[in-house]
Amino acid sequence: MQNWVPTRWLPTLWILSGEWRAHPVRMGLAVLAIAVGVALGFAVHMVNSAALASFGRAVASVQGWADVAVRARSAAGLDEGLYPKLARLPAVQAISPVVELTASWGKLARPGSSAKGGRFTLIGLDPLRAISVTPGLVGLSRAGQSGVGSRPAWQGDAVWLSPALQRATGLQPGDAFTFTAAGRQARFTVMGRLAAAGDDAQIAVIDISEAQWRFGQMGRLHRLDLKLAEGAGARAAVQAVLPADAVLATPEAEASRADALSRAYRVNLGMLALVALLTGGFLVWSAQALSVARRRPQFALLSVLGLPRAGLVRQLLAEGLLLGLAGAVLGVVLGYGLATLVVEQFGGDLGGGYFSRTQARLGFDVPAALLFGGLGLATALAGSVSPALAAARTAPAQALKGLGDAPDPAKAPRAWPSLALLAAGGLAALGPPIFGLPLLGYAAMALLLAGGVALMPALARLLLAPLARRGATWLPLDLAVRRLWGVPQAAGLALSGIVASTALMVAMAVMVASFRQSVDDWLVAVLPSDLYLHLEGAEAGGLDPQAQARLAAVPGLAHVQFQRVISVRIDPARPAVAVMAQGGHSSVPLIAETDAPTPAGTTRALISEPLAWLYGWRQGEVHELVIGGVPRRLFVAGTWRDYARQWGAIVVPLEDYRRFTGDATATEAAFDLKPGADARAVQEALQAALPVAVQGQAQFGRPAEMRAVALTIFDRSFAVTYALEAIAIIIGLIGVATSFSAQVLARMREFGMLRHVGVPRRQILQMLGLEGAGLGLIGALSGLSLGLVMALVLVRVVNPQSFHWTMDLALPWPLLAGLVAALVACAGGTAVVAGRRALGKRALLAVRADW
DSSP states (O other), rough: OTSSSSSGGHHHHHHHHHHHHOHHHHHEEEEEHHHHHHHHHHHHHHHHHHHHHHHHHHHHHHSSSOEEEEEEEEETTTTTTTTHHHOTTTTTEEEEEEEEEEEOOOOSSSSOOOOOOOEEEEEEHHHHTTTTGGGGSSSSSSOOOGGGGGGGGSSTTTEEOOOHHHHHOOOOTOOEEEEETEEEEEEEEEEESSSSSOSOOOEEEEHHHHHHHTTTTTTEEOOOOOOOOSTTTHHHHHHHHTTTTEEEHHHHHHHHHHHHHHHHHHHHHHHHHHHHHHHHHHHHHHHHHHEEEEHHHHHHHHTTTTTTTHHHHHHHHHHHHHHHHHHHHHHHHHHHHHHHHHHHHHSSSSSSSSTTTOOOOOOHHHHHHHHHHOOOOHHHHHHHHHHHHHHHOOEEEEEEETOOOOOTTSSSOOOHHHHHHHHHHHHHHHHHHHHBBBBBHHHHHHHHHHHHHHHHHHHHHHHHHHHHHOOOHHHHHHHHHHHHOOOOOHHHHHHHHHHHHHHHHHHHHHHHHHHHHHHHHHHHHOSSSEEEEETTOOTOBBBOHHHHOOOOSSSEEEEEEEEEEEOOOTTTSSSSSEEEEEOOOOSOOOOEEEEEETTTTTTEEEEEEEHHHHHHOOOEEEEEEETTTEEEEEEEEEEOOSSSOOOOEEEEEEEHHHHOOOOOSSEEEEEEEETTHHHHHHHHHHHHHHGHHHHHHHHEEEHHHHHHHHHHHHHHHHHHHHHHHHHHHHHHHHHHHHHHOOOHHTTTHHHHHHHHOOOHHHHHHHHHHHHHHHHHHHHHHHHHHHHHHHEEEEHIHHHHHSOOOOOOOOHHHHHHHHHHHHHHHHHHHHHHHHHHHHHHHHHHHHHHHHO
């Protein structure tokens, strides 16, 4: 070894290897705790990055890589008269008009096809214009050549598919493709594939005239793709001539919008993974502190032999560094494997539903690996600093006799540092979001967690003081109470892992339970009718008045309420908001409503919580919104709770919407049945009354079924959170076991002395069981209390700042009671099991050696 290891490192390696050989399980668990946190953070980052990149490529494919695009604010589109106006601008070198619709296809009637249907983006364009602006949207012929030179191929029933859509449908050139868009059904013939649409977007392209004629878009466009001249004023020149119902969508704004869709969800998952890493850091601190306490005589001998205090600190920090390095490397490997498994088995949406239609392609992110590995390393080092400094302060003479780890019982632990941390956490929880994210909220959780763990020695002494003063007639109980009261620092070490993991688990459990209960209550409020109809992907067209009349005439119906839902862009850099035109009395669950009369010239509107958060609209204010191509003045009469539309929704009267737009169609309907009517028979009759073109888009649902589906989706969305809860519980139980095992084995002199003075082995085991159960109870209740405070931060701060909605607090008492019972039983049982190992001849020999 001396040939390749510097001599000055030999003592360090000798001491470290001895510790690893003596306690491999405890050290391995500390490494595993760091690895779990690193793996979760790295995996969440990689999966979400891959999914976001795929989503961005899909958006770019639909955009066609134009310099900029003029987009309609709503699905109603733009007047095509804007096209020549923009084409004449000197700043515009080339322009391509586009009709863009959401389309759907059902099960294909071709031999061997197993495809069951799906949604895609239908684009209508002029290939002669598009070839110079968005060549990626121009189709290739069967021979692989551009279809521009053969104009007839683009006319009639020709359709070109992206590779992703071609794989999904299984269609080949020459096959028939029947699909529905804007409430109309049409049949086309597949001519080939798109030139460069990529593998991420499901797109079909047809001639623009066919799109306008066959799908009821005559005189309307949805997008104008532009190639601009060089110069800083080109975009400004285009912006200056845009009407109110058009927005300039730059590539930067589109990328920002795509990122904004899931940013809060991704950040929350990453933060929860880092909290799990912080919990692992407490286990490292606990393991290192117990190791230092057990090895103080060894360190004292090294000090007597000439090792300076700085050298001892470096020794222990080197141990922490190696623990962190091993945990970081293992965590990165585990994280990459976990990310690969998730992408292959479940896709890239991680339960959030933002990227469910993307094909994420995973790659190894070296900077992210270094970042999360570095966080694991820093966590392990931070957990080793306090034990190292404590070891360096111990007098060698006391430590050689095993007295260095016996603090003066008369000296009370200091509580003010932990109280300062708790106060700082409370102040951070009151802070506003930063960059639209609850960063101060998560800082508050970290400060509260650190303060709560640091408070454990003082809290243990405070709670046990009455019992210690009064004493107990039963010897095991009296010994257990006096031991815990006299050595609160040791109790704090054992409690750190319990409190940290319990608090994390309780906080997440309460947050999820509150959210789930609030969603369930909200579903009951928004689904008062007996049956509902929704047309999927029908923004550009829906049920015409004749179809609505046929549905209303179905026998067994007492009342029908139709609704028209469209999307309107307020900010080009943000996703569109939903405008819900409702007839009759609105069923949205109001949080607040004003009694003030609607001002003249305005329309009474209700806004959702997310819209109020994002755009700053307040009750009683008047704001403008483009509906029907003209800015309309809306009077904000109230705010309602909405968990379905994270980016905001506005409810306006259906008659006002129809007056603004002339659009009498509907996309949704709520049906109240007559008493005694058969819901299944009425649903079948309604399905038969629908126009054939929209039957494939129609989705019927009953309130109970819709609630069940919504809660299933909710549980899937929080699957990662449930996994983090399970990991927190496992880490906590492991921390209990390792802490008590190490402390019991380090107290052999104490047990030997008790045996010498005549205390039976059975009573010592009872004492240990009571100690363990007492610490488990204190830790579980402290973790429960701290977790409830952290849950308030999650419910009242993190969720509103992340997703822009509020929820009611709900406590899952059966789960919390079961957790407390499990921790108490685990702590007491572990102490007894470890005591059986320690109460042998080694305890008596330890006392004899001390004499």
